[in-house]
Amino acid sequence: MIDGRPHHHALAVELTSACNQKCAYCYNAWREDDGREVGALPSATLITLLDRTLRETRFDHLTFTGGEPFSRRDLFDILDVCVRHQTPFQMISNGGLITDAHATRLALYKPLSVQVTLNAPEAVMHDEVVGGEGHFERTLRGIRTLMHHNIRVVGCVVVTRKNASLVGETLDLFASLGVRSISFSRFSPSGYSSTHAAALLPSRTDILIALEAANARAELHGLSIQSTMPIPPCVVEPDDYPRVRFGSCPIGTSTQEFALGPRGELRNCTLHEAPLGDALIESAASILRAPAVMHYRDVTPEFCAPCPHASTCMGGCGAASVALTGVRGLDPFVAQHIDPAMAAQLAEARRAETALVSVASLVRR
Amino acid sequence: MGNEDENRRAILARRARYIAMAVAGVSTATSATACVCLSPLYDAGGDANSDAPIPDARLPTLPDSQRPVWPATDASTDAPAASEDASAEDASPGDADSDAP
Secondary structure: OOOOOOEEEEEEEOOOOEEEOOOOOOOOOOHHOOOOOOOOEEEOHHHHHHHHHHHEEEEEEEEOOOOOOOHOOOOOOOOHHHHHOOOEEEEEEEEOOOOOOHHHHHHHHHOOOOOEEEEOHHHHHHHHOOOOOOOHHHHHHHHHHHEEEEEOEEEEEEEOOHHHHHHHHHHHHHHHHHEEEEEEEEOOOOHHHHHHHHHHHHOHHHHHHHHHHHHHHHHHHHOEEEEOOOOOOOOOHHHHHHEOOOEEOOOOOOEEEEEEEEOOOOEOOOOOEEEEOOOOOOOHHOOOOHHHHHHHHOOOOOOHOOOOOHHOOOOHHHHHHHHHOOOOOOOOOHHHHHHHHHHHHHHHHHHHOOOOOOOHOOOOO | EEEEEEHHHHHHHHHHHHHHHHHOOOOOOOEEEEEEOOOOOOOOOOOOOOOOOOOOOOOOOOOOHOOEEOOOOOOOHOOOOOOOOOHHHHOOOOOOOOOOO
16 A cells, blocks of 8 residues: 555556557457457546546556557547656557657657567568558657657567567667667467467577577677566576566566556456456456456466476466466466477467467457 | 477476475575566666666656647558547647647
8 A cells, every 4th residue: 555545566558459550469359350349448438547547546657558559649638647646657559650749749748668569670571470561661760759759669579480580680670779678578379369379479499599699689789688478487597598587477466567458447467358347337446456366376287386486487478378278277388398289289270371269269358 | 390309308307307406495596577578677766778767757747838739640540440449529639740849
């Protein structure tokens, strides 16, 4: 409790389901139809909801994401809520819609950072994975515009089976743009991206290659690199990559980032689809004490049970496991190597070029 | 297939080593700490390797006079319009060519 309000670390606010890109690795469950079915909360409703949430609950910061947050025309009215509550915020954007006018105005709000993703050092591969031609150049323009206005840009690389060998060159590009903080986000299937798991899920070997390059570029360019998806210690020895900081799943800990979806539903994180409750009709403060939060860490995958790291590692990303298998178990990133059934399914899906999870089976929230 | 076998062996060997160390009472801490997924690392204390300082966590107060007019965005053409997304009345009048506060 701080100033009478319960305190939490972070809340990711999915401002809209709309996006100008359609990334194969997108974790939004509503991406298949470009978010048309889910939509977004009307301006007044969202502002009232955020205002009430921040009155009831203190967060160290908010993370505005989507969809693409810059596709909301009332973005700055929403940021005004943070100003009123003196709540710092950061943003996740593809950069493609950011104009000089946006950046000029955004700079006044002093965002902690804007995270922008590049998946390759050149247009063809980047555009292929984000859903169309021209996005690479638009994203570069957005990064340059933000940097020009002294807005801190955090570069992100989603490391997949397709681009793992290009991570070093992609980091070279970020460095040439003046970006020094990097999120190393190994692909984790959930939501829409679970339909692309066979094509994108990197192997341990892929991640070792990417981490080797990342560690070297961190040294070369003075980059600060954070692995922003859990990479279990049975897969990788963190000490082999001393310039990369590793993390584990924060759900149920003091560093959890909850998610507020585009229909007002609160969830355990942006990757988990199951709602904890509806913040439009219930107090966010009480929803965030739900059993699904408080007892999340009670579940341990069978493979991990005897491991002394189980309580912190949790077997990797539980949301990815739910997305591919329907239950909280071992992260598919690990399971692909130790579970013969998962390995066989992946091999067959890759051979036949089919999806492990069908679009039709995506949960419609 | 060679890599597959090697990956499986490496994971099982590391897991077995951790379990053996735990049984022997040897500490097995890793440097990994609970950390928000997918978001940039929030570090109010600053980032030693970053070229730009992390902004002061206190947000500015923006008097109305400092608020720029709403910058027009190409979202309406580039982004698929969500049915209930920010409607016209949600946005202040904008000037596409103006980037001045």
